[in-house]
Amino acid sequence: MSADNCSGNVSVPLRNVLNSIQCIRDRVRDGESNESDGAFNLSNFWDTLNQAVKAVSQEATKLSLAFSKPPLPSQQDGEKLSESTLKSVLTLSTVYYWLPKSQGVTLRRQVRDATVEVLEGVTQLVEVILSTPLQSLSQEQLTSTGSVWSACDQFAQLPRDNKAAVLVALLAQIGVVKDAIEEIEQALAEVQDPFSDVLDDDQDGDEPRGNQDTYWSEKDRRVIGPCQGLMKASAACLRKLTSAVKTNGDVSTPQNVAQLDDLADITCEISPGVDDLALCLYPPMDYSGVENNVSKLATLLKKVLEIIRSSHVCGESELTWVQFLDGAVSHNLQKARDLIQEDS
Template sequence: MDAAARPSEEVVVVLQNLVRTLRSLLGRIREEEARENNEVFNQQCFWDTLGQTFKVISQEATKLSLAFSKPPLPLVEDCQKLSEGLQNAVLAAATMYCWLPKSQGMTLRKSIRGAIAEVVDGTIQLIEVILSTPLQSLSQEQLMTTGGVWESCEQVSCLPRDNRASVLLVITEYLGVVKDALEEMEQAQADNMNPFNDVLEDEELGAPSNQDAYWSEADQQLLAPCMGLMKASKACLKKVIAAVKAHGKADTPEHVAQLDDLADIANEVSPRLQNWLQC
């Protein structure tokens, strides 16, 4: 490959340093604990600023990707400017997350943290693709990772704006898990009504070869109460969602904390269902 299509060692070092910085930042974002803040929180200002930082990240990531899409590749000075622009944009988004006070809700903070972490992770993937892909032309992988950063940045418009909306989203997701688990159990029960239906016989033994895949008598005795618990969980989560929609508020620290408690309780449903299905 022509030397003009390869980044210089100095440019490679700049990009590698950027990856290390972003990885370190990603770890801090995931470990950041909520802080108390006595200042008045301006919700509209927060979301306007966060949305702007995501736009800047998308723009800076695009600049970097285009700069390494074809020869001649940027010189080390230009690469340093591109790197600093992208790094500062990501730092601005992380700073916004740190500014979000605990009083706004832990569930809301988790949703924003997840969105920012996804953007940072996508940005890291883009840089790693640039470092690993021969730069004779814009590769499909580079196009996909660049698009991945765009998509992650655009999701800020879909994030819940307060803890009530965030908790509703979380509990609705848990309800979906319960529904899927219940459907899986109902299908398994239906399949077991005629255990050897449509099963090919073992050529040597003349008997079905996968009997172990069906419910034993002991399993069948447990199936009904397990499904009953799933149906009860489904009904309960539906009622919780209806109650939050009708009466949930995020206007005081007490109301916000109550919503977080609901999300924590609902969070216990999913792993328990997974344990049942794996038994």
């Protein structure tokens, strides 16, 4: 990294603050919270955290403006700017550490990711200031400053408790699964056998039906049916669970907070499972790979449904769809296996 922007003594405090912020960022990314035995006030935490985030945004703005045009800040001013920037970053990370895991691992993970994003933004801003020639405000510096503001603004949208955090996680899963289902449906509508309108016995040569790697056979399409059924059961499970968490989700006891975390953790495996199944359905279809991914997704969905069934979000009305989806998973799994084994 060159130091064209900050020559001489002015660059020293900035380099020091850069190293410090990088260390703080890495600790926040990988560290644990401080579990306290005393009562924790979630509302007070959010008020203090938002003030800390606002301070970081303001310090980043001051720092960027000071290095936006000649002349360079004096060594003394550079040290003051560096110190106040570091102080705001330390305060933010300290307040983040107040949030105990007993308030919810899912909530804490989302607050951690947002905090890391702010620290990453400040790191990049300082790096840009150190490496950009000081002639006029560079586009890179403008972008970096904007990234810090944007990362700070995200805190206003963060979920305020673990129930809200789990709903955010579930909605993200729903979006990914929905996309996978739509992609397969679109591919099925578009990809046709290019020789489907030509009789086989009119063809000459060793490969009368062209390159079969580019389209689905009739058996392939039959096998895809129950696979789509499993993918749709995944989407239905996520939608129904989201509704159950909205209606019945509770964060007043440690047990219920932990149950919500368990639901978030297990359901975050659904979209990768759906993606894996969707990918192996494209031609040329490998039936053993399809059967393996069908079995994996079905096993996962049954596990998810069992965890839902034993959690506080599952009342009598929820039990109906849990049992229905459990049956749908079993049906589609068996149907896919039967079709794969057919004529083999």
